[in-house]
Amino acid sequence: MIKASFKHKTLHFKRRATTSRGSYTTRDVWYIIITSSKKDEFGIGECAPLPDLSCDDMSNYEEVLKKTCQDIEEKGNINKEMLIHYPSILFGVETAFSQFFNKNSCLFESNFTKGISGIPINGLVWMGSYEEMLSQMKEKLEKGFRCIKIKIGAIDFDEELKLISFLRKNYSPKIELRLDANGAFSFNEAIEKLKILSQFNPHSIEQPIKQGQWEEMAELCAKSPIPIALDEELIGINKEEDKIRLLKTIHPQYVVLKPTLHGAISGAVQWASLAFDYGADFWITSALESSVGLNAIAQWCGSLELKTFQGLSTGELFLDNIESPLYLKGDSLWYDVKKEVKKIIL
DSSP states (O other), X not given: OXXXXXXXXXXXXXXXXXXXXXXXEEEEEEEEEEXXXXXXXXXXXXXXXXXXXXXXXXXXXXXXXXXXXXXXHHHSSXXXXXXXXXXXXXXHHHHXXXXXXXXXXXXXXSTTTXXXXXXXXXXXEOSOOXXXXXXXXXXXXXXXXXXXXXXXXXXXXXXXXXXXXXHHHHSOTTSEEEEEOTTBBOHHHHHHHHHHHHTTOOSEEEOSBOTTOHHHHHHHHHHOSSOEEESGGXXXXXXXXXXXXXXXHHOXXXXXXXXXXXXXXXXXXXXXXXXXXXXXXXXXXXXXXXXXXXXXXXXXXXXXXOOSOBBOOOSOSBTTOOOOSEEEETTXXXXXXXXXXXXXXX
């Protein structure tokens, strides 16, 4: 007989995580735990909506978790239809079940989980003052990151241009530059700013304007000299017909897939398939998860054997994280088979 429960934990960031939408100093997560009478059947998944961003960030979150656990115990499986509008809960349940049925911490077997290959990731430069962002950027480049992602839109635009110019003048032109505006630009200013930014040859820019402006975003995707990636735009678009309508309307060059926000693993797989159908590519990104959620996303990502840089965290965001088999070597995330966590004690 399957048993399902959950436990809440508040994690503390090592440094303030700042975007154009605000800052985080703590992160509330709920770990869903699936067990049975057999000792080797155990699964844990992370449910962690982002405040003021996730479509399932709501006051009755724990009530939905309770109903989810009851449903699991009654039926012994996942009710995806019930959880379609709760992507962070579906993500936790999917990954917990994957571990439960695999009877170990390996959710997706691949060369990554065998410790044979790593996942190349970008070095993220968080928003802050010019001096803080410059220091972060130098640190990432000195560690060997070949792809730098800079969050823009919170400080003066000229200061951001100065920062990007420093990168291009002082480091190899082969460094891949990704930008993330988190919806900071207005539509009226976006094209001009994109033209200015294009002189630095960025790979792409995520979400230049706020989500929900489909016609305006479609115009930007058609006219922008920089390829545009949709991120926040995908939040809350959970049904296949709505995903198709978005892609057909906007025609983005990329979609950024975050399982916690974009329909769990199954929803992200669907987004990836539909994106290819409509001429867009994708990469995978974590969304401030603890090591439990990050481990699951990294394993899924590793199983796809993608050759491009992914947006996964290094697992070093929190002071009070849970033990993880993930570690950073150079600019790639690796899986330490010797540190597989068979059963996590919360």
